[in-house]
Each structure stands twice: as C-alpha cells, then as structure tokens.
Amino acid sequence: MPRTDIPDIVIGRLPLYLRALTRLSKEGHDITSSHELGEQLGISSAQIRKDLSHFGEFGKQGTGYTIQTLSTELQRILKVDTEWQVALVGIGHLGQAIANYGGFADRGFRISHLFDNSPERIGKRVNGLTVTALDEMATVIEEEGIRIAMIATPARSAQQVADILIEAGVQAILCYAPIIISVPEPVRVQYIDPVIHLQRMSYYIDD
C-alpha cells in the first residue's frame, strides 16, 4: 500500500529527480548533490532534501548522493522497479506515434495492448502489436490484469473509454485528449497538455 501521508506534489517531483539522475549517470557521473540536481531542475536544493527525507536517509553530509543507489531507491518507491503493461486506446495519428515512442524503455512501462474501434485499424500491426477491437477491451484488460492505460482517442470518446477501462480494473490513466475526464476515487488521471508547458515558457520571452 502506498503511503498517503506524503503530499502528491512531492510524489510528482520524484520522477523528475529520477530522470535527472539517469541523465547524470549517462554522462558518466557516479555521485551527485542536491545542489547539482537542483541546478538541473530549477528546484532549490533544500526542497530536494526535504522531499527525499520523507523516504529515509539517502545522502551523506558532505559527500552527496550515490546516483545508482538513489536511482534504485526512487524506482522502488515509484514502483517502476518492475515493468508495467500499459494499454493504449485510440490508434489514429497520435496513438501510432505513442506506440512507436522510444522513451518508455527501462523506465517501468511497456505498451502491451492497442485498442481502437475503427474497422480499418482493427487487426493492423503497429510496432509489433496488433490493434484489437474496442469491444474486446474490457475482457482483455481484466484477463491480463492491466492497471495502466493511455487514452489517445478524440475528446468526445475519452470519457466513455475511461469508464470501460476503470470498470475493467485500470487504476491510472494518462489522457492525451483535450478534455477533463471524471474518475472515481482512488483512480488517478494525468493529462498531456502542451499548453501548460508553453505557458511556463512564454513568461520568459523577451519580445
């Protein structure tokens, strides 16, 4: 059971720390500090130390963090020391791009099932997977015990798709459609919303 006494905003920063650690490791570093991580991420070193202190003692005063150890711990905390099967629904242009996305490897997730309701897409192969009919989705999700799904359908279909996924056992949904979907507790939803990122940068534009 996950601890619920830790603010979600703290949980939300852990993946950023993990990504920064992976990057430092690829650059050949073995050791880092809250200061160095903070510089990379635009987060104060005090905030990073405080966030990590929720989960134990990771660094040593004066010597910093061992990147490999801290990465392994963060993977365990975030439950990505395993590989989750992920269902992807909606195999139009966006869904095909997601199915071919190269950024999932070694980060805890693997797209394992593709679903669509269009007769031209059902049966089609995309990146080694066959597109399955939406009618069969609930059965497959239940049988495979899939807990995570991504929705890349048009906005008008997203809520209905979410309802089916949740009924079949999905607990976490990443929604690419530009619409807010309603889900019951304790199901989680996150949104891919490019405008949030654009607005964060437009603040700085010197026009």
Add this chain to the structure above:
Amino acid sequence: MPRTDIPDIVIGRLPLYLRALTRLSKEGHDITSSHELGEQLGISSAQIRKDLSHFGEFGKQGTGYTIQTLSTELQRILKVDTEWQVALVGIGHLGQAIANYGGFADRGFRISHLFDNSPERIGKRVNGLTVTALDEMATVIEEEGIRIAMIATPARSAQQVADILIEAGVQAILCYAPIIISVPEPVRVQYIDPVIHLQRMSYYIDD
C-alpha cells in the same frame, strides 16, 4: 522584461492555476478560494497563496478570488493575453496529431507554420496549413518573428532542428522527442514526457 527573482517552479504552477480557474468558470463558478483550487490540484492552499503573493494582492480575506479577475491577471503575467504564433517541426504521425489538437484555442497559442524535410509531406495541407520545406524554415521564422516552436521530429533530428530554430530567433521550444537537447541561455526548453506522468501514478497503484 520578466522578473527573474521568482523561482521557475512558481512560474510552472501558474498555468495549472489558470487551467483550474478556466474549468471552474466553465462549471459556472464566479468565485473560488485557495482551498478549492488546492483541492482540485493536490497543492496546499498555503502554497497557492504564497505563489500568488509574488505578484500582488489578488484575494480578499474571507471572500476568496474573483475567477475572472485572477484569470485575467495570470494571463497577463504569463503573457498569454496575446496569441503567439507557434512553428511546428516534423509532420509525421505525431506532428499531424499536434496540428489537429483542439486544446490550444483561447490559451495564448496558435500553430501558424508547419515544417518538414520529407518530399512527400512538403506542400501537403494539414488542418488548413501547408507544410513548408525545412530549408525555408530559418527565413520564415525570422521574417515572421516567431519566438516559440514545437519539435515533433525523430530524436536523431531534434538537436539540429533546435539549433536552426534558435539561430533564427526562437526563444522557447517544446520538445516531443525522447532526447535532451542543448540550448544556450536564455532559451527555454520543455519536454513532453509521458513517463513522468506515468511514474507519478504508478506510486499509488494497489496491485
């Protein structure tokens, strides 16, 4: 000139506040509170009040925030009270999906130019825009004074595309490719990284 004394992590939360306010407004609300916003966003009300206090006095003790007023102020602060032209580079499956994305309207950005280097795509129409050759990109960006771009190319091309964009005057890049790109100060980059969102949710899965 943007103020540089405000932490970027604070700037990064303002778009979330703006999106939540828009949602509340669409639901028919006129007034909200830091408590209500915090509930929606999983952020403490104290944090929200502290973030907003960087920019002045918006709420009244006991009566909360007028949604319309606070939205207008946040739009002005984030410089999305205007509409920015945005260049989109890479018109494969992903680029076509982005060009057709319905989430940009009334949020400060309009995709105005599409670029690709593939002969089959150049000249093609996507959502009312014609795909222009990559060779002409620098000239168009300069002439139109474009400051914001999105990169939806394969990872191997992203750095080269970014270099051309920045040389031509782009100051903010949203990168969909699964690669870290290097940019000179003061250019900003943000990444669309679905794994960051998935890892934030896997923490909570009760398997």
